Amino acid sequence: EAGVAQSPRYKIIEKRQSVAFWCNPISGHATLYWYQQILGQGPKLLIQFQNNGVVDDSQLPKDRFSAERLKGVDSTLKIQPAKLEDSAVYLCASSLGAGGLKEQYFGPGTRLTVT
Amino acid sequence: GQNIDQPTEMTATEGAIVQINCTYQTSGFNGLFWYQQHAGEAPTFLSYNVLDGLEEKGRFSSFLSRSKGYSYLLLKELQMKDSASYLCAALNTGGFKTIFGAGTRLFVKA
Numbered sequence A: 001e002a003g004v005a006q007s008p009r010y011k012i013i014e015k016r017q018s019v020a021f022w023c024n025p026i027s028g029h030a031t032l033y034w035y036q037q038i039l040g041q042g043p044k045l046l047i048q049f050q051n052n053g054v055v056d057d058s059q060l061p062k063d064r065f066s067a068e069r070l071k072g073v074d075s076t077l078k079i080q081p082a083k084l085e086d087s088a089v090y091l092c093a094s095s096l097g098a099g100g101l102k103e104q105y106f107g108p109g110t111r112l113t114v115t
Numbered sequence B: 001g002q003n004i005d006q007p008t009e010m011t012a013t014e015g016a017i018v019q020i021n022c023t024y025q026t027s028g029f030n031g032l033f034w035y036q037q038h039a040g041e042a043p044t045f046l047s048y049n050v051l052d053g054l055e056e057k058g059r060f061s062s063f064l065s066r067s068k069g070y071s072y073l074l075l076k077e078l079q080m081k082d083s084a085s086y087l088c089a090a091l092n093t094g095g096f097k098t099i100f101g102a103g104t105r106l107f108v109k110a
Helices: none
Strands: A005-007 A010-013 A019-024 A031-037 A045-051 A053-056 A065-068 A075-079 A089-097 A111-114 B003-005 B007-015 B018-025 B032-037 B043-048 B053-055 B060-065 B070-075 B084-091 B098-100 B106-108
Touching: A005 A089, A010 A019, A010 B043, A019 A089, A019 A111, A031 A075, A045 A065, A045 B098, A075 A089, B003 B084, B007 B018, B018 B032, B018 B084, B018 B106, B032 B060, B032 B070, B043 B053, B043 B060, B043 B070, B070 B084
Parallel strands: A010 A111, B007 B106
Antiparallel strands: A005 A019, A019 A075, A031 A045, A031 A089, A045 A053, A065 A075, A089 A111, B003 B018, B018 B070, B032 B043, B032 B084, B053 B060, B060 B070, B084 B098, B084 B106
């Protein structure tokens, strides 16, 4: 089966610019996650969707980050405006079960550099 | 609070056995995951423990003690390709949120 798809793979922007990332989860996976992984650290959950509803977004900086999952399939994560500290890899993952009880399948990630 | 602790780095020799420890504190507990992440790549699932005890899967085994908030990943017959980061992740019961540790970078030398 096809894995989790993400685009773009790399993005370089200047601070205060906007950027958007796209994720297509594995077909049939109800739960979708966006993580931020800063170099040398573990993934930090930004937002978790169950179908097209938000389960957890407690660590999403809502003044600049937004995410949506239309029709419970694809998802986009947007940063507006970007800051230097947003430089990281943004990982999208999906899982078959509800509530994280099944393993997560990760996409290749988008490496964002903010200059 | 919620916290995952694991060693930052470990070095082991090809063919040997290595144990990577993880301690966790979470708001409720619903299981413990281990993921492998090679440099520049996405994490891939290794194991999931929800009950106490050891689960073996080929060269990799994972152990959980819920009463001690402790888990370990055991890698046997180490190969060079096992050089990677190993992420410990705890699933809490509040919103079923997965909390990742910072990862343990394992270097396997010849």
